Amino acid sequence: MDTSDAAFVVDRHLPDLFTENITAKALRTAQTAIKALPDFFPEYVPQDAGQGGRYTLREADFWTCGFFPGTLYTILERAVRFPQSLQLPPEISILQFREQLLTLCRTWAEPLYNMDTRTDTHDIGFIIMPALQLDWELFGNRKSLDSIVRAARSLASRYIPSARAIRSWDILKTRDMEILDQEDNMIVIIDSMCNLDLMYYAAHHTQDPSLAEMATAHAETLLRSHLRPEHVVLSNKPKVCYTGPWYSTCHVANIDPKSGTLKQRLTAQGYAHESNWARGQAWAILGYAQAYLSTKDWRFLHASCGLAEYFLYRLETTPAYATPGRYVPLWDFDAPIDDETNIVRDSSAGMIAANGMLILSQALAGFGSGMLASRFRETAMMIVQDTISFALAPETATLVCASNGYISAEDSTPGWSFEGMLKYGTANNNEQARKRYANHGLVYGDYYLVQFGNRLMKMGIV
Template sequence: MRVQYPLVLSLLSVAQSAPTAETKADFSQLFSEAATSKIWDTARNSLDQLPDRFPDNVPSTGADTGQYIFSAISAWTSGFFPGSLYTLLERNIKYPSHFNLPNNTPDDTYAQLLSLARSWADPLHAQAFRTNTHDMGFLIQPALRKDWELTGNQSSLDAVITAAHSLASRYDARVNAIRSWDSLKNKRHSISDQNTNFLVIVDSMCNLDLLFYAGHHTGNQTLIDIATTHAHTVRRDIVRKDYSTFHCCNIDPATDAIKFQETVQGYKDWSTWSRGQAWGILGYTQTYQWTKDPSFLETARGLADYFVKRLAAARHTHPYVPLWDFDAPSVGGVVPPRDTSAAMVAANGLLLLHQALQGNSPYYDQALRIVGQVMDLSLADPSVGWESILMNATINNNEYSNTPSNNTGLVYADYYYLQFGNLLLQMGYV
């Protein structure tokens, strides 16, 4: 049986062994007025971007420094900002003592927040029919699943189920996997022939939750089997023996032979891209929660232990805020870019893994250590006009990338930051 501790008491054990920076972290910032206001203000002030454009990233240089860059709704990131609004709505409904927004009465806040969340989520319904991307979980689940669960909106559940079938259409029984990318074009590759190439990436593990959710809601075993089979294929072809991960593999669909295993967003093919490792932790933990297959629990633990081991071995300041790639070198004594999105994805995965192990694990303390150092290093000062909650994220810093980008705010880093706070509340740790 899981033992619940107040957050302030559990932090004592963390602080005893953690770097000095962590002891300064104020975990009330997870539920701060400043964080809530950033999401609220962006939602209200950017309604003119709808229905076609959604918050994506916040650059640290150039004319748009500190301001959100908006991407087309087709971008894989478009579900996260509406998801953040629904995360706040959930907090407002279930945990009002941890929802902070100035100058609003409770009734007004709920009505306004639901209206904003629906305004940003409604355009996503049409995205549920897409079969040209594997990112259906990222696009649909953060907002529309929450809309169904919090308000009973049947059209949102219908969109979730439609999206699951759209994702399942990308499954190929010859390779026992869902196709992640239809093509790969950068300074290294120009791959577009789907008859001879089948690209699978580790990120795909976090889209399987959509299939399990829809499969169990509708009694569709095919959706469940596709998700389970894909997870086994990723274990075989992307997870290394030491539980580090490749980012991408290319499979010959005619022979099921691996054509290459490499990275598209990390440092080198042999290295470990930290956000990819984090996607694996979260995705395999979710998959274990649905299947109770011990091989998935073993994989989730192996990935988590590798992630934390690499953090613990770092010798720079705030070592638990991961480098964008664990193997990226310092140049001239300068620490490589960090990735707070990798930190927050991993922290959520570690917390769920701790729950799956019924509280008998080191992963709760490790998750708090990561989040404490993220807050100490990377919470953006509201007074400087930085629109995202967090800084110090990396989109892609690979040498072959057509559009490298680091030291940014990222909409999904903020989403997982807010989600982490809600998970702590749901699990009774605050």
């Protein structure tokens, strides 16, 4: 698929990435939930009847707090860099919309500045980067860059040199398992790969190589601790695919902090310790693709390719009764399906993986692997196309402008509301989890949906 073919696919099959509905939903949540700041941020929208389709808010120190401000800034990026992509009503001008959205973005980002010194979490990259990176890049706001650098150094405080890794969680507690001793245990989760971008970004802006060196050491360690080689025999091998090793991932690795030796592979959010949790696989695809862009280390590129191929293989071998929606991942590829009429999926996993595959396609095209680049670009679009067809909430929203120029949003059909963009997300369906919840809209699923559209525009496909 060349660039012109990709553009055709977007125009024909992915127009919902850029509709007024996407913009209106983000704007409405920004206006209605703003009174909860600085203490609470949107996390998920229940799909259960009687829930009203409203965002459930989560305490500000939870790891997801940066994604909604990031979504607002991603839409603002469209207004600044790609104004032609915004489908606004004729009575609303681009400049009018941009000015009002900028005010909301700054308001939602403000509480994040107070979090950049947190050393109690490895998720500081998820908290800081989605909004503040764009604030720096779009407007040159030095306050945001300074916050990114402080956050990177806060994350670096969790680096254990003897283990060559960054501690993810201090402890692990589920209903059937506890790891509390930090002297002999170091819990590292695959999600951590996507927080390394914070350290690379800060290193490049400060010329502090130590931040990048720690990030690279962490990525190297996870190649051994989290990636599991998968030997797949294909009956119908595609003409073009990655021919190196394919990998699944574990969610949690317990590492000896003194020696770096792998002690256990576990899960906290997947079905079982040895199963393939879909979102963990997606974090790995995206994280290693980003690490390659920052380092040009071929090991990371090959890891991401092998992870992406295995993710695609698991999608395409999904049982036939799980279609339509084949490319909307099951929440865990190995979890049993007890009720074929109520299959638990995770649309956010698909969105994360699709973004990773787009980055892969750019990296591969950069040194002449055009056919493999096309494969991953086409696969990413296929995932997003199927997700939009299957999981995009049919309860849409529209923009309205009052006589005083104030822009707001309302349900397209009065009383028919769902504040999230996508449905069928799964935050945590592990039966031993302290909070088990599935089948909902997820703030990070929506963030990566909007990000995907912006990536297509930056690639010149839209």
